[in-house]
Amino acid sequence: MSDRRLQCPPVLDEDTGRELLERARGERLHHGDTLVADLSQTTTVDPRGGAWLAALAHYAARRKGGFRCEGQQGAVAEFIDLIEPGLAVAAKPTRPEEGFFEEIGGRALKYAAELKEFGGLVIDAIYWTVLAVFEGRGFRWGLLIDEIYEMGVRAVRINCLMNFLLGLIIAMLSAAQIAQFGLGIYVADAIMIGFARELAAIMTATVVSARTGAAIAAEIATMKVQEEIDALRGMGINVAQYLVAPRLLALVIVMPCLVALGMLAGILGGAVWGILVIDIQPENWFNETLQAASVSDVFQGMLKTLCFAIMIVLVGCHNGFRVTGGSRGVGRMTTRAVVMDIFFIIVIDIVFATIFYYILDTSLFG
Numbered sequence: 001m002s003d004r005r006l007q008c009p010p011v012l013d014e015d016t017g018r019e020l021l022e023r024a025r026g027e028r029l030h031h032g033d034t035l036v037a038d039l040s041q042t043t044t045v046d047p048r049g050g051a052w053l054a055a056l057a058h059y060a061a062r063r064k065g066g067f068r069c070e071g072q073q074g075a076v077a078e079f080i081d082l083i084e085p086g087l088a089v090a091a092k093p094t095r096p097e098e099g100f101f102e103e104i105g106g107r108a109l110k111y112a113a114e115l116k117e118f119g120g121l122v123i124d125a126i127y128w129t130v131l132a133v134f135e136g137r138g139f140r141w142g143l144l145i146d147e148i149y150e151m152g153v154r155a156v157r158i159n160c161l162m163n164f165l166l167g168l169i170i171a172m173l174s175a176a177q178i179a180q181f182g183l184g185i186y187v188a189d190a191i192m193i194g195f196a197r198e199l200a201a202i203m204t205a206t207v208v209s210a211r212t213g214a215a216i217a218a219e220i221a222t223m224k225v226q227e228e229i230d231a232l233r234g235m236g237i238n239v240a241q242y243l244v245a246p247r248l249l250a251l252v253i254v255m256p257c258l259v260a261l262g263m264l265a266g267i268l269g270g271a272v273w274g275i276l277v278i279d280i281q282p283e284n285w286f287n288e289t290l291q292a293a294s295v296s297d298v299f300q301g302m303l304k305t306l307c308f309a310i311m312i313v314l315v316g317c318h319n320g321f322r323v324t325g326g327s328r329g330v331g332r333m334t335t336r337a338v339v340m341d342i343f344f345i346i347v348i349d350i351v352f353a354t355i356f357y358y359i360l361d362t363s364l365f366g
Helices: 014-026 047-062 074-087 100-134 141-151 153-181 184-225 228-234 239-276 282-292 295-321 326-359
Strands: 003-007 034-038 066-070
Touching: 003 014, 014 047, 034 047, 047 066, 047 074, 066 074, 100 239, 100 295, 141 153, 141 184, 141 239, 153 184, 153 239, 184 228, 184 239, 184 282, 184 295, 184 326, 228 239, 239 282, 239 295, 295 326
Parallel strands: 003 034, 034 066
Antiparallel strands: none
């Protein structure tokens, strides 16, 4: 560490101050060095010259060094005393590193606050979707029809295509293992049971979360960024009634329909492979499919479908309302909504599997 002295000119004004800063930059100040402004020969300092002294102090601070004035006399000394607070550049406060327990506690508080917000959204959604309708407090029926068309009708083709291809793949893989024992007809059973219980609901929910869940999060997040949400609240409009309830009811209506169509498409995909590749007669294949059909399996798939629909809408709305940071925040929350949707689809499916196979199925316990 050393002092780097700069001889100041007799008159320190805008022009000479700029030259002085350029000379300071040429000194190549190192970490810990002190930049010293020698004012012993300076007789006049105007306000702009004082501003350039402040610029010297900030330059030294950015280089992790110090700054001071020396040799000032008379009016120059009085002027330096007047502007001295502006020459003292405060060090940027360093944020202390969080310990292990502080980090855990901070995350716990953050998640608790988010859970509280989500709980409030759930309560508002239930009230404005179910209770408020019977109380005559109004419902956006026009938007409900639009959302049914957007979420349901426009999703039919991609949903049926995805389930058809999935049925084709499941039949292909099953046949490779079963057909070698001469039991290819039982692929029809596997397709029917799999799509009735799990595959149709899971695939449809994944398609809807990537399509509808992302759209809900992006729309509401964009409204939040553009301050349209604040405008609605300023007009006395309840946001849950206006934005959440129509979307929630629409998806609850269309989701079982999409799953039913997906189930038929998946069964048809499996039939294509079984009839054309395994060479099973169409009549035998579809008879085996109908024999494997069970009301309890279809009921299980449809029941979890309703849970998927409610979860997708609420997660999309929740992330949309929490957006911050402009357009980047919109993209981040949209991605977060889709990831959370897929995670909760798996969690809900695990819960239903546990209930139906380990709690309600008493045969497991002898």
